[in-house]
Amino acid sequence: MKVLIVDDEALARSRIRHLIEGMDGWEAVGEAGNGREALDMFAKTGADVVLLDIRMPGMDGLSAARQLAELDAPPAVIFTTAYDRFAMEAFEVQGVDYLLKPIRAERLHQALERAGKPSRAQLSALELKGNNQGGSRKGRAHIRARMGDQLHLIPIEEVLFFRAEHKYVVVRHVNGEVLVEEPLKQLEEEFSDRFQRIHRNALVSVAQVSRLEKIGRGRFRLHLRDCDDCLEVSRRMLPSVRERLGL
16 A cells, blocks of 8 residues: 655654554655645555645645545545644544654554555545535544543444433444534434434444344344444334334
């Protein structure tokens, strides 16, 4: 997999290149010092992944990412920055991950592995094309959650379900769970093409449902593919769940 390194500091680019050289399956194919140079270098190298600093002179990383996202076959973009206040903007432009400097080798490898999943860039391009043509795919590419001083980015395709608990919403994903303070109704509206309301307090990923089980008179629950949790379906929502999921 080919990686383009974009940072206005030569020492930062050199350090990232050194880290990549120590990772099997990855090759640093070019460097750029700002967003405009990044677009030109991407056109020459056809990189699979762009490691993109956010604050740079001239065209910054966010502006460059927006232009890359409009391409027919965009690269996966991993943002690198010393500031966490740009996280929301980074995800709005389809960033795969967000690395805070100084970048650790283990964290970089994790981000590259995520960016290099088969068809990630191709799927993003198809989703963008679908939106431009009036398709139904919508919403953010990630859910952002803060735990202490760490920022967690959960790809929406890895989310199994959302469940409201008091003033929080539990986001259950393939690697665990996090809490967010977003209203369940807002999440339902944003991700209605991927998630189904099954109860007044729960949304479930349509792609993750494996079967519907009857557990009592008029009571049913859903089993999920990548999770041992079972979610009860309310009687009111049962007809629409069955229709949507074909169960």
